[in-house]
Amino acid sequence: MTAIEEIGAKAKQAALALGTVSAEAKNAALKAMADALLARTEVILAGNEDDRKAGRDSGMTAALMDRLTLTESRVAEMAEGLREVAALPDPVGEVVAGWRIPNGLQINKVRVPLGVVGIIYEARPNVTVDAAGLCVKSGNAVILRGSSNAINSNRVLTQIIAKASEDAGLPEGSIQLIPFTDREAAKELMRLRKYVDVLIPRGGAGLIQTVVEQSTVAVIETGLGNCHTFVDASADLEMALAIAINAKCQRPGVCNAMETLLVHRDVAQEFVPKVCRALAEQGVEVRGDATVRELFPTAKEATEEDWYEEFLDLILAMKVVGSVQEAIDHINTYGSKHSEAIITRDYDAQRIFMMSVDSADVYVNASTRFTDGNQFGLGAEIGISTQKLHARGPMSLRELTTTKFMIYGSGQIRG
Amino acid sequence: MTAIEEIGAKAKQAALALGTVSAEAKNAALKAMADALLARTEVILAGNEDDRKAGRDSGMTAALMDRLTLTESRVAEMAEGLREVAALPDPVGEVVAGWRIPNGLQINKVRVPLGVVGIIYEARPNVTVDAAGLCVKSGNAVILRGSSNAINSNRVLTQIIAKASEDAGLPEGSIQLIPFTDREAAKELMRLRKYVDVLIPRGGAGLIQTVVEQSTVAVIETGLGNCHTFVDASADLEMALAIAINAKCQRPGVCNAMETLLVHRDVAQEFVPKVCRALAEQGVEVRGDATVRELFPTAKEATEEDWYEEFLDLILAMKVVGSVQEAIDHINTYGSKHSEAIITRDYDAQRIFMMSVDSADVYVNASTRFTDGNQFGLGAEIGISTQKLHARGPMSLRELTTTKFMIYGSGQIRG
Numbered sequence: 137m138t139a140i141e142e143i144g145a146k147a148k149q150a151a152l153a154l155g156t157v158s159a160e161a162k163n164a165a166l167k168a169m170a171d172a173l174l175a176r177t178e179v180i181l182a183g184n185e186d187d188r189k190a191g192r193d194s195g196m197t198a199a200l201m202d203r204l205t206l207t208e209s210r211v212a213e214m215a216e217g218l219r220e221v222a223a224l225p226d227p228v229g230e231v232v233a234g235w236r237i238p239n240g241l242q243i244n245k246v247r248v249p250l251g252v253v254g255i256i257y258e259a260r261p262n263v264t265v266d267a268a269g270l271c272v273k274s275g276n277a278v279i280l281r282g283s284s285n286a287i288n289s290n291r292v293l294t295q296i297i298a299k300a301s302e303d304a305g306l307p308e309g310s311i312q313l314i315p316f317t318d319r320e321a322a323k324e325l326m327r328l329r330k331y332v333d334v335l336i337p338r339g340g341a342g343l344i345q346t347v348v349e350q351s352t353v354a355v356i357e358t359g360l361g362n363c364h365t366f367v368d369a370s371a372d373l374e375m376a377l378a379i380a381i382n383a384k385c386q387r388p389g390v391c392n393a394m395e396t397l398l399v400h401r402d403v404a405q406e407f408v409p410k411v412c413r414a415l416a417e418q419g420v421e422v423r424g425d426a427t428v429r430e431l432f433p434t435a436k437e438a439t440e441e442d443w444y445e446e447f448l449d450l451i452l453a454m455k456v457v458g459s460v461q462e463a464i465d466h467i468n469t470y471g472s473k474h475s476e477a478i479i480t481r482d483y484d485a486q487r488i489f490m491m492s493v494d495s496a497d498v499y500v501n502a503s504t505r506f507t508d509g510n511q512f513g514l515g516a517e518i519g520i521s522t523q524k525l526h527a528r529g530p531m532s533l534r535e536l537t538t539t540k541f542m543i544y545g546s547g548q549i550r551g
Numbered sequence: 552m553t554a555i556e557e558i559g560a561k562a563k564q565a566a567l568a569l570g571t572v573s574a575e576a577k578n579a580a581l582k583a584m585a586d587a588l589l590a591r592t593e594v595i596l597a598g599n600e601d602d603r604k605a606g607r608d609s610g611m612t613a614a615l616m617d618r619l620t621l622t623e624s625r626v627a628e629m630a631e632g633l634r635e636v637a638a639l640p641d642p643v644g645e646v647v648a649g650w651r652i653p654n655g656l657q658i659n660k661v662r663v664p665l666g667v668v669g670i671i672y673e674a675r676p677n678v679t680v681d682a683a684g685l686c687v688k689s690g691n692a693v694i695l696r697g698s699s700n701a702i703n704s705n706r707v708l709t710q711i712i713a714k715a716s717e718d719a720g721l722p723e724g725s726i727q728l729i730p731f732t733d734r735e736a737a738k739e740l741m742r743l744r745k746y747v748d749v750l751i752p753r754g755g756a757g758l759i760q761t762v763v764e765q766s767t768v769a770v771i772e773t774g775l776g777n778c779h780t781f782v783d784a785s786a787d788l789e790m791a792l793a794i795a796i797n798a799k800c801q802r803p804g805v806c807n808a809m810e811t812l813l814v815h816r817d818v819a820q821e822f823v824p825k826v827c828r829a830l831a832e833q834g835v836e837v838r839g840d841a842t843v844r845e846l847f848p849t850a851k852e853a854t855e856e857d858w859y860e861e862f863l864d865l866i867l868a869m870k871v872v873g874s875v876q877e878a879i880d881h882i883n884t885y886g887s888k889h890s891e892a893i894i895t896r897d898y899d900a901q902r903i904f905m906m907s908v909d910s911a912d913v914y915v916n917a918s919t920r921f922t923d924g925n926q927f928g929l930g931a932e933i934g935i936s937t938q939k940l941h942a943r944g945p946m947s948l949r950e951l952t953t954t955k956f957m958i959y960g961s962g963q964i965r966g
Binding site: 152155156245329334348349352354375468490491497501511512513540541542543546547548549550 | 652658744770794883928
């Protein structure tokens, strides 16, 4: 057995036990994990400082450095996050449906944990704690595989929460970190079908692409967000302006921020200069098609690549379209199937948009920034699924489970 | 664009339209497809005869030849199957859940088609019609890729049902067959992420393994059934005997038939010889561990491979175990996560078995042969999922859909 296989086997063993642990016991463990993080904040910050030093020495960008950095208040936030997960209802054991068939067999469809969940993620060390908390609460063992940039932070965090969870009575191996950050280790995890039930990559397009290409374990794709807002001919243009600014600027570095604004030709003359000026005031660089650049000459030229791009920055692609259908076609061609909005007062326009846009979350007259487990009222999320299988949109505890048919008989045989 | 890409693009286009077609229109198309199959039975049988001739020339086994063969009554069964699917409720448009969040946004989780479903399957030509019917009813475009053995049958069947569905008003490209049966064509389909939303392999272990290994499109694994029955110490042995014979012999060639019988040590002395004699009467070859062979000396020796094997034949592996836990461990180690049963009168034994066996369908005191969409009352099935993501157990129309969040606002922006 390789070291990775040993981690997998241990996780599988833990998962079989963890699936039968009561919510009370899991919640007690989550609170113990939170306490342990607070009690050991100094050790965590020291580990994080090692990563930051390595980052400084290797010339890490300021944005990456910010994601990597832990502070006393960020540690407190992680602990608070665990307490919030403890307060959520346990999805395990929910009878999703149940019925009796004519021969008397009682068929119950019952929610059970997935088993072993693998998380492959990039620099943010808080994912270590957030993902572990959600997995444990939903009865899953978790195998964490963070990036080399955050290896010291991740090691310290995992040691603390794994020990706290074991001391609180959860099975050993419920929370494990893969201590190797080379590509081969990740590749081995992606092919560990014998032990791992699902892999969730959390990170940029490159990471997700790699996991999808190389994994034989089932994958849930999350988080890639090339989100669109379409301002229809009938839109309330004041509303459209407020929503466009909010969707682009309120937090540009997240997956539900708008990356492309589509404007109906009939209102372009009035709306494009207005929205471009407002965006410029917020420091947004507009990359437009020919019509946009005519109406707002300081806009740069949008390339074909820009329509596909998730900028995660104060950059916006903008295009004038001739119809709702053209907007829908553009979104279905270039989008990442995350979140899209139409701003309209027209019943038929919103109806065709909602039905035909092939994305996880489609909005009428609201900012795409609401695509978020907490905003939706689902609680903390493990990610936002942009695929169609299993779960679509914000994924919380329930989406970390599967179901099982439990069938109760009294000697039935098939005739 | 390659020929396969063209099929994919056409399917994607069809899917976007098909997702908005009413149940009435889809049902009318299904009935037209059924009528067309009946009207053109002779053409179908002629196409099938070409395949059978090629099969005879290449020395095809009798079992394979039987699966390949179409008759007038089998064509009528396919037509009847389409009518049954037409009679099932349309899953599209079901509001799975809906709620309003504090800022007034109405969030509806709505059932929508997956989009484009690819089916890769082996010799049975009836899969062509069954799968197409279920996909169309659930609003999905389907790309069929059958085996070379049945290519003439599949061509004729697809031409007939595709034309009938188009004549009835469904979008062109809703039902397509890949006319190439080489490996490269299948491989290309498995990587057609741009157009195909999910791939469902239907066939033996080799086919499923290949698709899982090579596909970058999301896969639903179906149908591999190494099913177990465990006769507990407290079992009603008359009931256990009847269930064991039914699970093994009633139809040995299907995925929910029993392949391994586990017997508790405390009842082995009485039960093993009895069940072995009854099985022998049915022509079943028993392959046992040392204890089984002591108790029934005509049993052959079971190899390590036999515990993993899906025999699909009158062969049964048999083992004596010391406890419920040993039975659970055996099943979780060697099983295929399909269907397992415990025969017991003990409350705790069934409770731990039901919770700890990691399979799609777990039974107390009934034959595993009930794992079937029709038996469960779900209607015709596209397969039985043995994976945990998306759907687990019998998959019918609802399992061929995903959901989408439709969010209705009045100008909400995020603060």
